[in-house]
Amino acid sequence: MEEDSDADSNYEEPLAKKKKLIKKRKTLKKELEEEGSGEEEDSQKLKKKKLEKPKKKRVRAPAPRIERTEHQKKVALKTLEKIYQQTDTPSLPLKREIAEVLLTTTRNVSRFMNYRRNKERNQGKYVKVNKEISKKLEELFKINPNPTTERKKEIAEANKLKLQAVSNWFMNKRDRLKNPEKWEELNERKRFLMKRQHMKTKAHNQLNGIPPKVIFFDEDQKNYMRARFQEFNLPTTKQCELWGQEINLTGTQVYNFIKKVREFSRPGVREQRNKRKRERQKGAPKKHYRFVPKGHPPLSEEEALPIIKRVLEENPDYVETKNGVLMNQIYWPKYKINNYIRHNLQQEPSAKNGKFLEEEFQKHQSISLSHAKDLSKTLGISIEYIRNWFSTQKRRTLEKYLDEKQELDRLPAQMKILEIEYLKNNVINSIEVAERIGGVKIALGYFRMRRKLDRKRGKKVPEEKDVPKVRKRRQSKKPSKKQAITQEESSDDSDESYGDSDDSDDSDDSEKSFTDSDEWDSDDDDEVDKVFKREPKEEPEDE
Known part of the structure; x- marks a missing residue:
């Protein structure tokens, strides 16, 4: 027992790892302090450089792009649709196999499956934003352009819309008001792309012999449009749009139908159309109509130049019109003559x-x-x-x-007056204002040009169709010959009543001298009677 007690007294417990590390750090610090402050500055600089260097973000390498034809894309969609009908949630190895076969990625396969599942889940539950819903949203936007999420949820539930659709609509509306130029560019781009796509499909259909889609109207729609045509022979675009809303058609469809009815209402038009159609069905070439007299080929430029110069010498401001002088001499179409004169013979x-x-x-x-x-x-x-x-x-x-x-002083005098009036109000409301500025035509032309320039610069200016029309008041019509004669007679009577007797005698003498002169003829008197429709004087009987 004594030996055990001696052994326990000599036993030392091992230090913990932390304590050992603390001792090592202390010893290292002392060594560094002894070496000097120079090395400390270098270490601080290194630390700063390490902090300044931006950390590189880990970016996943993009998947290799696989180029596929349009036919391959269509086949891939059809096969994915069939696979979805069998299994709507395929496993990851199955997705990899499908991606290898269809030359696509697993991500695209999973996207398609998610899209189809969401479509089935939300079928008939939500609606797209149409014209009626957009009108309601615009009214709500006027009240509050920044609604809360709770309010958006209420709007979405009331109109059967998704919350995302409502929030996107409000966001786009605010952006349109802030950046109108940006949205105009986007709309122009969209129109251009749609037009190009339409041209592509049209060319593709022509090459493959696919006929264009034919729109068939119901009998009720036809009767309605014919009745409107009887009331309005030449309707406006707004009228056509309103009529189209009543019968579930677009304004262009209504306009084209009425235009066709108007053409066929003329006598002989339907027969001519049917005749041309029969000729084309037989294989006759399509006729190109040009204004060129029969039996006369067009003259060359060298032959036509002296004739054009001779006409321009007589009238330097000559412009060719339908059935004009030059068309029947040089046998060129109207547009070619006017372009030739404008580009080659116009004096600068x-x-x-x-x-x-x-x-x-x-x-x-x-x-x-x-x-x-x-x-x-x-x-x-x-x-x-x-x-x-x-x-x-x-x-x-x-x-x-x-x-x-x-500044305004840099403008010429007349334009300065017009500009001052334009800055007050960009629309002329009365004819008196236009006459005061410098004339009706001058003022209206200047204001129209100024509004156009403001519109290009993105300013809010009323459209030309919304500008009130200002017209000159019609002057009172000139008095007719009968009224003129009666006025003259009344004035003569008044002069005679208030005048002296000597003046009346002089007037009678002048009348006698004028009618009795050799220059006056009886035939002239008859002509005057015809014009003024006065009763002939009774000649005195011979005694």
Whole structure:
């Protein structure tokens, strides 16, 4: 027992690992302090560099892209649909096998399965946002553009919509009001893509011989549209849209049907159409109608140039119209003649003439027809070119004024007056305002141009169809010849009643001298009686 007690007194317990580590750290710190502060600064710099370096995010490598044809995509969708009908929740190894066979990824397979499950689950439960629902949402948006989630849930339940659909609608509406230019670009892009897709499908159908879709109307729809055609021969687009809503058709369908009915109502049109249809069915080529006289091929440019120059010498502002002079001489179509004159024979002003026009523009920003004629005679330029030059110059000065944000004093005098009035109100409401500014035509033209430029810059300006029309008051009609004669007679009577007796004698003498002169003839008296329908004078009987 004594030996055991001696052994216990000499026994030392092993230190814990933590205590050993603490001792090591202390010894290391002492060694570092002894080495100096230089090494400490280096260590601090290294620590800072480590902290400054951004940590690299772990990014999953993208799956290799597999290019597939349209036919392969269609086959893949059909096979996935069949697999879903058998097993709507396939296992992971089965998904891998399907992906290998269909040249796709497991992620795409699982996406398709989730989409089909959600579609079956929500079938008939939710509705898409249509016109009626959008009108209700717009009314709610006016009351509160930022509704809470609880309010959105109530709206979704009331209209059978998803919560996400409601929140997206409100978010897009707010964004449209903030960034109208962005949404205009998106809409233009969408229209362009839809048009391109339509052209592609049309070309594909023509190549493969697929006939276009034929829309068949019911008898009730046809009778309704025919009845409307009897009331309104030339309906507007708004009327067609309203009629279409009543019979579940679009405005374009109604408009096209009424247009066709109007064409066939003319005598002989239906027979001509049927005749052409029969010819085409037999294999006859499609006719291309052009205004070219029969038996006369069109002249070449060298042969036609002297004839065109001769006509322009007589009338420098000549424009070819239907059945015009040049069409029957050189046998060109109308558009070709006008384009040739505009591009090849139109005289452009020289540097001196340009300066002269600029000086005239500073005096008068809107040119009248008589002023344009005077300038064309002096400068030797066509009237059409001068008027176009003035309108483009006016537009350029306005664009410069708006883009550079110039002061009003930089504008010419007449445009300055019009601009001051436009800044007050961008619409002319009365004819008195237009006449006070500088004339009805000048004021309306300037305001129209100014609104167009504001619309391009994304400002809120009323559309041209919503602008109230301002017209000149019709002047009272000129008095007829009968009224003029009665007025003259009444004035003569009043003069005679208030005048002296000597004046009346003079007037009688003048009448006698005029009728008794050699220049007056009895035939002339008969003609006057016909015009004024007055009763012939009774000739005195011979004594």
